[in-house]
Amino acid sequence: MSKKKTYNRVARLYDLFDLPFEYGRYRPIRRHMFNGLAGRILDAGVGTGRNIPFYPEGSDVTGIDLSHAMLARAELRRDRLRKRVELLEMNVLETSFADGHFDATVATFLFCVLEPEHQLPALKELARITRPGGEVRVLEYAYSKKPAKRLIMRLWAPWVRWVYGAAFDRDTERYVADAGLEVVEFRFLFQDIIKLLILKHPESADSTVVWPSNP
């Protein structure tokens, strides 16, 4: 099933299914994803708009998503929160934005959903539309290195695949150099299973890369 169909199907129940994780894990992380960002920001794979409460005051945010049903939920949340956010139905693999249009691009749990062959094209597209010096921030799942936790994740994986078309093994950092970007920060924000990548164009990247320490 295509991702569009998958998310049009799950949209109605998405927030309900995610509720324990949203309040148990994601909320503090979402705040972190937008810390220090300003200007024009893209929320790629905006989903039901769970990031909306954390968009920086005064910023100009555009959210894109492949699924109209997920966007409809995001619109309701945006209106309820009285935020000014542009929401567009668009594929991250081929957006209509000009080169360097955004000061920063953010993708939370989008790369776990993209198939391996789409990881590089998606990262390249985010690199293209983010201005030199601007940050590309990616948040995604990884398999735990701890055997018990890893086993639980392996048992969960078929459900996650079926409901969300997602996987825990995406390893997006493999594609960073080929996308013309450089890692400026890589660390785990929840145990050793939810990781943050902050990427920049090499000419503008800070040379002090922070690699993950033991969570």
Ligand SMILES: C[S@@+](CC[C@H](N)C(=O)[O-])C[C@H]1O[C@@H](n2cnc3c(N)ncnc32)[C@H](O)[C@@H]1O
């Ligand atoms: C797991 S959800 C994450 C939603 C949101 N970012 C969050 O943190 O709650 C992934 C979202 O990415 C969207 N998506 C999947 N493939 C996409 C693509 N190629 N372009 C744009 N959005 C896509 C899905 O429709 C879905 O809304």
